[in-house]
Amino acid sequence: SAVISQKPSRDICQRGTSLTIQCQVDSQVTMMFWYRQQPGQSLTLIATANQGSEATYESGFVIDKFPISRPNLTFSTLTVSNMSPEDSSIYLCSVEHRATISYQETQYFGPGTRLLVL
Amino acid sequence: AQSVAQPEDQVNVAEGNPLTVKCTYSVSGNPYLFWYVQYPNRGLQFLLKYITGDNLVKGSYGFEAEFNKSQTSFHLKKPSALVSDSALYFCAVRNGNNRLAFGKGNQVVVIP
Numbered sequence: 001s002a003v004i005s006q007k008p009s010r011d012i013c014q015r016g017t018s019l020t021i022q023c024q025v026d027s028q029v030t031m032m033f034w035y036r037q038q039p040g041q042s043l044t045l046i047a048t049a050n051q052g053s054e055a056t057y058e059s060g061f062v063i064d065k066f067p068i069s070r071p072n073l074t075f076s077t078l079t080v081s082n083m084s085p086e087d088s089s090i091y092l093c094s095v096e097h098r099a100t101i102s103y104q105e106t107q108y109f110g111p112g113t114r115l116l117v118l
Numbered sequence: 119a120q121s122v123a124q125p126e127d128q129v130n131v132a133e134g135n136p137l138t139v140k141c142t143y144s145v146s147g148n149p150y151l152f153w154y155v156q157y158p159n160r161g162l163q164f165l166l167k168y169i170t171g172d173n174l175v176k177g178s179y180g181f182e183a184e185f186n187k188s189q190t191s192f193h194l195k196k197p198s199a200l201v202s203d204s205a206l207y208f209c210a211v212r213n214g215n216n217r218l219a220f221g222k223g224n225q226v227v228v229i230p
Binding site: 006 | 162163164217
């Protein structure tokens with residue numbers, strides 16, 4: 001499996017500001033994902049971040065609002081820009097990890113960043 | 119499009135009783151199915167997956183799931199529920215873009 005950490009674990013931010021969330025994984029992975037989980041909701045994929053290429057955004061999410069960096073195979077950042085109260089959510093980093101023996105791929109998740117925008 | 123459905127919002131079960139969390143899927147081709155659990159104020163933890171092989175899949179914390187092709191189901195089960203199993207459970211399927219599509223989640227409440 002993969003061990004994933006996120007910083008910060010939670011934050012309270014003012015409307016109009018930006019917050020950058022960091023995701024660190026303990027092994028090299030090709031594919032990293034960023035999800036949003038709004039209160040009482042399921043997970044929605046924001047974008048896929050592959051090292052060495054631009055992030056691929058899902059419908060309804062744009063780079064200007066959620067810029068992503070992927071400087072190497074163990075790290076990524078997601079920025080939530082020009083925040084509004086509607087951005088209050090849990091933001092989760094996820095990686096796809098391939099087992100060394102079976103080569104089966106499984107997605108593992110970080111602990112999440114709980115964001116409240118006032 | 120690949121999708122999963124979790125028909126119940128909340129599952130209440132007495133401690134020590136069997137626990138079942140339901141999931142049905144809709145896919146074209148072979149389904150890759152997953153169960154995750156989210157404890158309060160935590161991220162998602164991987165429980166188990168079905169890729170191929172035995173229909174009964176065993177996972178973490180004593181959970182298992184049975185893949186049923188004829189009923190297009192992948193229900194999560196535990197023979198004897200613990201209070202500590204109270205959490206949010208998500209079923210997911212890998213879609214054609216190799217992305218996970220999640221169900222809405224089921225809140226499990228184990229009553230002491």
